[in-house]
Amino acid sequence: MKSRRTIARRSLIWLLIAQLMVLAPLALHIPLWLSVTALLVIAWRWWLERGRGRFPGPWWRSALAIAVTAMLYVSVGGSFAMETMVSLLVAGFVLKLTELRREGDVYLLCFLAYFVAATQLLFFTQFLGSVYSLLCFCAITGTLLVNQMAGARSPASPSPWRTLAGLLFQALPIMLVLFLALPRLGSLWTVPLNSTAGTTGVSDSMSPGDIADLMQSDELAFRVTFAADIPPAHERYWRALVLDEFDGRRWSQSDFHDVGNGRASVWRRSDQALTELARPMSYEIMLEPTGENWLYALAVPQTDASGVDLSRGYTLFQRKPISQRKQYSVISQLFYRAQGSGLDEREKRAALQLPDTGNLQTRERARQWAEQEPGSQALINRFLRLVQSRFRYTLQPPLLGDDSVDEFLWQTRAGFCEHFASSFVFFMRAAGVPARVVVGYQGGQVNPHEGYLTVRQLDAHAWAEVWMEGVGWQRVDPTAAVAPERIDRGVEYSLDDSDAQLLANAMGRRFAAWGNLQLQWDAFNYRWHRWVMGYDNQAQQDFLRRLLGASSPWRVTLALIVAIGTVAALIVGWLFWRTREPVAPSVKIYRRLCRKLDAAGVTRWHGETPSDFAARVGQLRPEWAEDMNSVTHLFLRSYYAEDDAAFEALKHKARALLRRIG
Known part of the structure; x- marks a missing residue:
């Protein structure tokens, strides 16, 4: 009612x-x-x-x-x-x-x-x-x-806040048991959010200035935990997308590599030859929400994550956008030879595509160099020597017109990673060498408190891949030629003071007085996400297997019953202890004296009053009569009359009598 x-x-x-x-x-x-x-x-x-x-x-x-x-x-x-x-x-x-x-x-x-x-x-x-x-x-x-x-x-009602504290005390252990043992059927925080909400991250296309704009943000992209040693910075190229279609200004994905719609061609070993040249590397990635389909991994990744596929560009993707934090395990082969025997016609055509018009100076120079150099590697080396000697790495390059590649290579010669990658791939294609742009992240900051790697939007990067006969697809990063410190130490170490906007973000990571505290807090949050928020069905199975030896239903059920029963017994015991009537200090002293007399052969009878017991003690042991009568009198005054002075005297008299009894 x-x-x-x-x-x-x-x-x-x-x-x-x-x-x-x-x-x-x-x-x-x-x-x-x-x-x-x-x-x-x-x-x-x-x-x-x-x-x-x-x-x-x-x-x-x-x-x-x-x-x-x-x-x-x-x-x-x-x-x-x-x-x-x-x-x-x-x-x-x-x-x-x-x-x-x-x-x-x-x-x-x-x-x-x-x-x-x-x-x-x-x-x-x-x-x-x-x-x-x-x-x-x-x-x-x-x-x-x-x-x-x-x-x-x-007026006798208990305090609501004490009651609340008691409820929490009882609920927390039960909550912990249920969290660890009950089957993981999905949780509130795994409900997909609005996929159209604004997110930051690598885009599915690239034009001059895009990555530079992205690098204004110091937001977290993902964290990585390696099973063994963390690879050196120059090997940490986190692949996201392969861009192989150029319209004269913007690079995008062709249908062959388009993972944005989840319909990219899936890579299979039977389709493309892959030779592993070294031992693979295992690691786990915790990816922040992006609202996109693609994931991040080092070169040639393999994963058993549900719903995740590997594209023919060796990038990971899934069918649905990533609207919540995602945790997945990967095994990557950093050193490999891919498709060294040749490309099929469709792949070769895509890797040589250029617009019909535009950038005439670069096309002509590429044809001349191709005729002068003995092979693809010599052509690559000549281009890298050019950018190393005459180009400048900056976040604020001059604006480029319609012939962006010509203007960058032969006039402004100042740019960011997307300028170098884009112009290099255009040049190689114009020379008849298959090439493509790869975008993602490079590097990352090691957290010394937990040993994992933090990759932020600040680490966004673009590089190139070139196909050579007998070698296959190989990574070439023109940025490393003009700004090697960008690859080895991070983007903030490769820029001068003129790049004020980015430097404002980067300086926070390099010189913040409280930077160590930031790292500790980030490590704590990482552990929280990994072990609490990321406690999914697989993590639960692993935990129960370690705890019980197996995760069979009967073992889990038995463990759950025992755990809940133990917690319930503890709570009942605590409630029983709380509801006991408190014993007055004077009563504790008197009971101690009675136990001592019992050990000496004088036992207090059930229902016997303190005065009657004192009289009987005097009859049986006359030498204790006076002290016993005095202690009894003080006890009655202290307990019934609540006389503080009598209680203090009781402590001294009882202590003296206990010493006499021995």
Whole structure:
């Protein structure tokens, strides 16, 4: 039966505080006008509590609900993604205040608050976000307890916060057991978010300036944990996409390599010859959400991750966009010979494609050099000597016109990695050598506290691959020729002070006084994501196998029963201990004396009063009579009259008598 009691002011205060706590993080993911509406409704409800207004009628409430729903529909443009559903839930959560009159309404609003608080985990999966969500749950539960005890109106009611602490103490071990042992059926934070939301990362095309713009960001791209030693920086080329189609200014994927739509040709060993020249390397990647299909890995990766394929450009991709943090294991072959025997006609045609017109000076120079040099390797070396001696690496190159390759190679000679990779591939194709652009990341920062590698948007990079007879596809990075420190140490060490915007980000990583603290905090968050948020079905199977020797259903069931039974027994024991009547200090002293007398042969009978026992002790052992009578008198005064002076005297007299008894 719904309670008819009006809401106590204390209950309303705590309810509004809990509501503000729950809504605060979601303000970043719901329309601004809805956040403002929420604040106005909360302020109005408190203003109403102070007797300045009245509740709206049912028609006004209905009109307000319809207006908010219509505004929400207009705000999202009819797109009902996850953010829209959260906004709709928040709107109902806030508008419920307009009819909050009775004590029973508080319970309903608190139960709704639990659901709204849970949606925070859709957007905030860092450790602090999880702690904040737990605090919100505590605030909601505390509000329920305050409301219940306000209704009881009993001065003997326990403190709601002590009760809340007791509930948490009982719930945490049960939660831990269930988290570790119950089958992983998916969790709230794995629900896909709006794939159209803005994300940062490597794009599926490249034109001059794109990667330079991306490198303005110091945001995290992914983290890598290696099974053995971390490879040196000059081998850490994280492949994302192969770009093999050029329109005169922009490089993009041909249909042959287009992983953006999830329909790229899948690589199979039977299709392409691959010779492994060294031992493979194992590692695990934790990728941040990108909203794209492609993943990142070192050269020639293999993975058993569900739904992940390997393209014919040796890049990983999946069919659905990556809308949540993804963790996957990879084995890569850094040293290899791929397709050394030849390319099929389709691949060769794609690797030699050039626009029909444009960049005439580069085409002519490439044909001349190809005739002068004895082979592809000599041609590559000559080009690299050119950029090494005459070019400058900068984030702020001059703007290029329609013939961007000609202007860069023979006029401005200043650019970033995409300028060098693009012009090199164009030059090699014009010389008749198959080549392609590869984009991704290069390098990464080693975290000394946990031993993993952090790759950020700052590490975005573009390089080239050239196909040579008998050798196959080989990586060539013209940037390494003009700015080797970019490859060996990181982009921030390769730029001068004129690149002020990027340097502002990079300097934070090089010279921040609190940089070590940042690394420690990043390591902590990495462990949180890896062992808690990343505790999926496979991680659970591995944990149970280590703990139980196997993860068979009967072992898991038995372990779950034993664990929950043990926790329940501990909780029951704790509750029993808490409900015991406390023993007064004077009683403890008297009981100790009785045990000592019992050991000396004088046992106190069941139901015998302290005075009668003292008289009997005097008859049996006259030498203790005076002291026993004195101790008994002090005990009765201390216990029944609560005489502090008698208690102090009791301690001394009892200690003296215990020494006499021996």
